[in-house]
Amino acid sequence: MEALTLLKTRNSAAKLCAPGPKDEDLEEIFAAASRAPDHSRLRPWRFLVVRGESLSALGELFATAAMQRNRELSEADCQRFRLQPLRAPLILVVIACIKDHPKVPVIEQQLSAGCAAHGALLAAEALGYAAIWRTGENAFDPVVHKGLGLESHEEISGFLYMGTREGSAKPLPEMLPTDFMKEWR
Numbered sequence: 001m002e003a004l005t006l007l008k009t010r011n012s013a014a015k016l017c018a019p020g021p022k023d024e025d026l027e028e029i030f031a032a033a034s035r036a037p038d039h040s041r042l043r044p045w046r047f048l049v050v051r052g053e054s055l056s057a058l059g060e061l062f063a064t065a066a067m068q069r070n071r072e073l074s075e076a077d078c079q080r081f082r083l084q085p086l087r088a089p090l091i092l093v094v095i096a097c098i099k100d101h102p103k104v105p106v107i108e109q110q111l112s113a114g115c116a117a118h119g120a121l122l123a124a125e126a127l128g129y130a131a132i133w134r135t136g137e138n139a140f141d142p143v144v145h146k147g148l149g150l151e152s153h154e155e156i157s158g159f160l161y162m163g164t165r166e167g168s169a170k171p172l173p174e175m176l177p178t179d180f181m182k183e184w185r
């Protein structure tokens with residue numbers, strides 16, 4: 001797909017089925033992600049690939065974290081968390097690795113990790129897959145961070161659910177540049 005068309009038409013998909021990205025496609029996805037703008041070349045991101053049985057393990061981790069946040073969580077809600085990662089054949093966990101740097105504040109490193117996530121989403125779509133970036137309370141939960149092996153200087157930027165679009169694409173919202181830009185002076 002032509003680059004500008006891809007940029008203008010990327011469209012998240014909430015409903016995803018198999019197949020998810022193959023290993024060689026993941027290589028392309030990571031190559032695209034690694035071209036994120038990056039002040040001082042800190043590479044302030046890393047990815048975890050979660051697929052196969054590990055999706056259920058991630059669901060267990062989500063449910064455990066949710067139960068610790070709320071001791072009165074109903075079994076139905078617990079099960080909802082358990083099933084969340086099974087909504088796609090593959091999840092990329094995008095982790096922002098924040099470094100203490102004299103010139104690059106935390107926000108710039110977080111933005112860079114966000115750009116890496118966007119690059120991954122665009123590459124997935126270019127390769128014929130579909131995806132959606134999700135967070136939710138579990139992205140910010142220390143129990144989830146520990147279970148995924150994050151260090152104290154790391155944060156979850158998002159869970160990129162990836163697979164094949166189920167059903168038709170949602171209509172893109174109409175937005176004119178004049179809705180969000182104007183000339184200055």
Ligand SMILES: Cc1cc2nc3c(=O)[nH]c(=O)nc-3n(C[C@H](O)[C@H](O)[C@H](O)COP(=O)(O)O)c2cc1C
Nearest residue numbers: 010011012013014132133134135136137157158173
């Ligand atoms: C940082 C971030 C976190 C998000 N978290 C969620 C989420 O937890 N659940 C969700 O349904 N959408 C979430 N979204 C929004 C979707 O990824 C998506 O952008 C939205 O459904 C609109 O679709 P579009 O990307 O095709 O415009 C998040 C987006 C961003 C950038």
